[in-house]
Amino acid sequence: MEEILTQIALCIERGKINLESPYPPDMKGQPGADELTKQAIEQEIAPGKILSDALVPGMQVVGEKFAKGEVYIPDLLMSAKAMNASMEHLKPFFESGEVKTRGVFIIGTVQGDLHDIGKNLVGMVVKGGGWEVIDLGVDVSTEKFIGALDQNPGAAVGLSALLTTTMPNMENIVKSIKEKYPDTKVIIGGAPINESYAEKIGADAYYPDPQGAVNFLNSTV
Amino acid sequence: MSSRDLVIKTLNHEPVERAPRDLWTLPGLSMNRGDELERLLAKFPTDFAAPKARYGHGDRDKGEAYRIGQYTDSWGSVWHVAEEGVVGEVKGFPLQGWSNLGSYRPPYEVLDNADFSVVNKSCADTDKFVLAGSQARLFERLQFLRGSENVFIDLACGTKELRQLIEMVHDFEMRDICMWAETDVDGVSFMDDWGAQNSLLISPDMWREVFKPLYRNYCDVLREAGKYIFFHSDGYIEPIYEDLIEIGVHAVNSQLFCMDIEGIGEKYRGRVTFWGEIDRQHLLPFGTIDEIRNAVRRVRLALDRGQGGVIAQCEWGKHDPYENIEAVYDEWMEPMDGDVTGKCA
Numbered sequence: 001m002e003e004i005l006t007q008i009a010l011c012i013e014r015g016k017i018n019l020e021s022p023y024p025p026d027m028k029g030q031p032g033a034d035e036l037t038k039q040a041i042e043q044e045i046a047p048g049k050i051l052s053d054a055l056v057p058g059m060q061v062v063g064e065k066f067a068k069g070e071v072y073i074p075d076l077l078m079s080a081k082a083m084n085a086s087m088e089h090l091k092p093f094f095e096s097g098e099v100k101t102r103g104v105f106i107i108g109t110v111q112g113d114l115h116d117i118g119k120n121l122v123g124m125v126v127k128g129g130g131w132e133v134i135d136l137g138v139d140v141s142t143e144k145f146i147g148a149l150d151q152n153p154g155a156a157v158g159l160s161a162l163l164t165t166t167m168p169n170m171e172n173i174v175k176s177i178k179e180k181y182p183d184t185k186v187i188i189g190g191a192p193i194n195e196s197y198a199e200k201i202g203a204d205a206y207y208p209d210p211q212g213a214v215n216f217l218n219s220t221v
Numbered sequence: 222m223s224s225r226d227l228v229i230k231t232l233n234h235e236p237v238e239r240a241p242r243d244l245w246t247l248p249g250l251s252m253n254r255g256d257e258l259e260r261l262l263a264k265f266p267t268d269f270a271a272p273k274a275r276y277g278h279g280d281r282d283k284g285e286a287y288r289i290g291q292y293t294d295s296w297g298s299v300w301h302v303a304e305e306g307v308v309g310e311v312k313g314f315p316l317q318g319w320s321n322l323g324s325y326r327p328p329y330e331v332l333d334n335a336d337f338s339v340v341n342k343s344c345a346d347t348d349k350f351v352l353a354g355s356q357a358r359l360f361e362r363l364q365f366l367r368g369s370e371n372v373f374i375d376l377a378c379g380t381k382e383l384r385q386l387i388e389m390v391h392d393f394e395m396r397d398i399c400m401w402a403e404t405d406v407d408g409v410s411f412m413d414d415w416g417a418q419n420s421l422l423i424s425p426d427m428w429r430e431v432f433k434p435l436y437r438n439y440c441d442v443l444r445e446a447g448k449y450i451f452f453h454s455d456g457y458i459e460p461i462y463e464d465l466i467e468i469g470v471h472a473v474n475s476q477l478f479c480m481d482i483e484g485i486g487e488k489y490r491g492r493v494t495f496w497g498e499i500d501r502q503h504l505l506p507f508g509t510i511d512e513i514r515n516a517v518r519r520v521r522l523a524l525d526r527g528q529g530g531v532i533a534q535c536e537w538g539k540h541d542p543y544e545n546i547e548a549v550y551d552e553w554m555e556p557m558d559g560d561v562t563g564k565c566a
Contacts, residue, residue, distance in 0.1 A: 015377065023378045069420040074377035074427070077370060112303050114310035117369050138310075139303050164506045165249075165304060165539055191418050191456075192502035208418060 002045060005054040008036045008086060012058025012128070015078025017085050023078055033058075034085035047093035048100075051130060055086050059128025063211030066125075073121070076210075080124035087127075101132040102221055104155035106148045108136035110169045115162035118190060122158060125210035131217060142176045149181055156217055159203070161190040171201040178202055185220050187213050224268035225407060228350035231529050232408075232449050232471050232494050240525065240533040240553050241268035241350070243497065244546075248287040249306020249539030257543045265550040272351050272406050273343035277334025295328035298365040306539050316366045319382045327393040331356075337404060344405040352451060353401045357394040357411035357439055360432060363387065376427060391435050398439050401448070408449035408471070411439055416456020418479055425460040433464055440469035451496060462489055472496040474534065477520065478504070486523035495524045497534025499549050505541045510548045517552035527557045 010016075011033040014024050018034035031039075040050050062079040065071040093099040105126050109119050116138050127133045134152065136144055149155060157177060161170045170193075174186050188203045198206035207213045222230075228241045244267050251258060279295020286292050287308065291301050299313025316322060344351045363372045363386060375383035394411075401409045413432075415421055421428065443450050452465060453474040459481070465473055466489065473493055477485065478500035485495075499505060499516050508516070517533075525531040533553040537546050 021378070072420070072424045072427075073417075073422050074373040074424075077373050078377050081374070114301055114303050114312065116310075120370065163304075163307065164502060165307065194503070 004036055004040050008033055008054035009058035011036060012055060012079055012082045013061045015075060015082050017082045033082040037086040037089040041089055047090050047098060051090060051099055055083055055128060056130045059083055059125060063125045063214060067209035067211045076121060083128045102130045104134060104152045105131045105158060105217060106134045106155050107158040108140035109138040109160045110166050110173055111139055111141050112169050113161050113163050113166040114138045119160040122189060122210040122213055126214055129214035142173045145173055145177060146180060149184060156185040158187045158213060164192045167192060174201050174203050187216060223348035225348055225350045228268050231532060234491050234530045237529045240531050242550060243267055243269045243532050243534040245536040247538050250537050252306045261546060268349055269352050270347045270349035272340045272353050274340050275336045277331045279328040279331050295331050296366060311365045314366060314368045317368055322382055327389060332396055341405040351406045352408045352410055353406040355401055355409050355411050356397045358413050359390055359394060359435060360413040362390050376423060395438060398442050402442050402446035408451055409443050410451035412453040414455040416454060416458045419457050421460055428461055429464060437468040444469050459485060466493050474498060482519060483523045490524055490530060495531045497532055499535040501536045501538060505535060505545050506538055508545060510544060513545050513548045514552045517549055521557060
């Protein structure tokens, strides 16, 4: 791997956004994901290679550390911000079709539930895993999930719930999705959710951390 | 023995004839299931009482809490409620950007106009343990004012604006704590949610550096005034249990079932009182009565062992069956069926 790609991956893992960013303290004054990605493109490194050999591995390392409890939400958020800084430079190549994502992941918090931080963290890490993420927001109805699937055939879906009172809504949404699109992969998550609940309501998987969702999605393509 | 004595003995880790009872209810329960609540309390009265006190009306207060729609709290945070009887989520953050920080003022009118005039009488009139719920919830307040993601990023970057905001909120909360310290209440509680399902939200080091000294301030004032100190946090908080004990917290309410209950018992039994609880994410809403009774026995065996140090507490959610909550308190009245040296009978 080119040295610059290793540096970008490190910036993403450590959450170093750009030169001005004070975080992490031991990288103060160094260029971040922003400047280094720009440089990599100027050096004519293929944008797809930047994505697959720098952004994705960088996010994967921090995602795995988060799953093991070695880093915490502030660290993960800073990594996601660094990744977004890199992604900004890759945006034109996604739009032109030169770089392709691994697939589309539709995510939302189920109807009746307004919590979003868990859902947002999953979305960020899945995006960092090379997926296009369509975030439907919170309090999302069955119709809205189905509508998003109508527009994005073959997409996978992630449902989040924090309240025990909204878990039945999750079940209804999963059933409706499976009824109309039986092959759609549905992942569920949220504080009161567990594997046995996923099995009970017919979801394909439950993961307690965002990286688990990425690994599952990657296994489906 | 009076309820007050029962709770105090439990807080002092002295043997008691039964564990004192405390019941929390979510707003939707009293709104819609008042009869069931009354029936349960008639059968299993709690040993705690709230003082008769009223905080002042906030200048920014608008709308009705827990009803579908939105309301604004006294700090200016806008809460959205999607389901009747649920607290909701803050979606409007008065300090999302820092431009208003210079002119922002905490709602001191809530404290200035608070009516604590009958607090002491209400304490004298009951033989229950009087526990005051303070306004202190520093970390959550920061999130309600800034938005959670912003606060996490502020913490990572160590911004001076966040330090200024923390100081402002802490000053407000200290004043509230001092007001309670001057009353005759037996105990004062404060809270913050520090845990996700299986880890802290921020690193233990960051918690110790930024928040622990401020919590210590609350505890110092309350200890000085001879109050018992109660603390609640959702989620997995085992890494800060030791710190909470060190700063002087007497009783901790945490989601035991997210953690290694037996491990917690081994480490902290006799050093802090366990203020409940029974799994409210799975068992209370969806469990069978047998599962719930087993859960109570597990908690007793791990944390109580017939020697006190546990408050029989659980939180009754909006749709949790009556029978499940009844089973919790009924099981607490049963004789211990395990060998208290650790082996199940």
